[in-house]
Amino acid sequence: MQFQYRDVDQEGLVTLDAISSADKFNKWIYDAIRPFCQGTILEIGSGIGNISQFFIREKNDIYLSDIRLNYREIVKDKFGLDDQRVLDIDIVRQDFNDVYAALLGKFDSVFCLNVVEHIKEDHAAIDNMVKLLKPGGKLTVLVPAYQALYNHFDVTLEHYRRYNRETLVSLMSRHGTLIRVFNFNFVGIFGWFVSGKLLGNKILPTNEVKLFNYLVPINRIIDRILCRKIGLSVVCVISKHPLT
Secondary structure (H helix, E strand, O other): OOOOOOOOOHHHHHHHHHHHOOHHHHHHHHHHHHHHOOOEEEEEOOOOOOOHHHHHHOOOEEEEEOOOHHHHHHHHHHHOOOOOOEEOOOOOOOOHHHHOHHHOOOEEEEEEEOOHHHOOOHHHHHHHHHHOEEEEEEEEEEEEEOHHHOOHHHHHOOOOOOEOHHHHHHHHHOOOEEEEEEEEOOOHHHHHHHHHHHOOOOOOOHHHHHHHHHOHHHHHHHHHHOOOOOOOEEEEEEEOOOOO
16 A cells, blocks of 8 residues: 555654564553543544554444544554544644534543644644543553653654653643553663663664563563553553543
């Protein structure tokens, strides 16, 4: 399948393809966010469906979305979905309310994984995602943690920033009631630092992804021991105020 459109993300696709083979790692992410995703669900920035696949296998009422045409075509083909279930949603459009009027207040849950760091106007992104929720609905966001870890990977992937618990909670809590905040993937800190900072890799090496995937059962235990207080990513969950 070839695309001639400007909204084709080749660097991101290489990374997502590498991570797609990390079945244990993807399942780990899914298990971490699953308790907060109920009812009618929307994923913002579905990519090639590395996490979406688990929701679909369990026959959840889920909608996928991405601004990239190639990703939308890939997930439609992969999961047998149509345009009603795979949406083109730009969460920082200035005319968001008008363009997506039919989607406002439609969803019980919205989740967004490794997307907000790509967006300069992150406050607008969170505000608009909350608009898509029913009153009391939950928004779950996962982003890369610790600005000190910013390296060649982040540059290649066009990350504006990395977060920590305080900055993510500050960003999200003004848009809803804080439900939960926790870190994820402690061991990944060392791989990200060594490979991206010391070795200067710009794209995740496939062999490193395979090794990390193999070690996921051990890494899950380590995260539990550390009570999810430190990790390569940070996750925040808020609920939409009942009267908004």
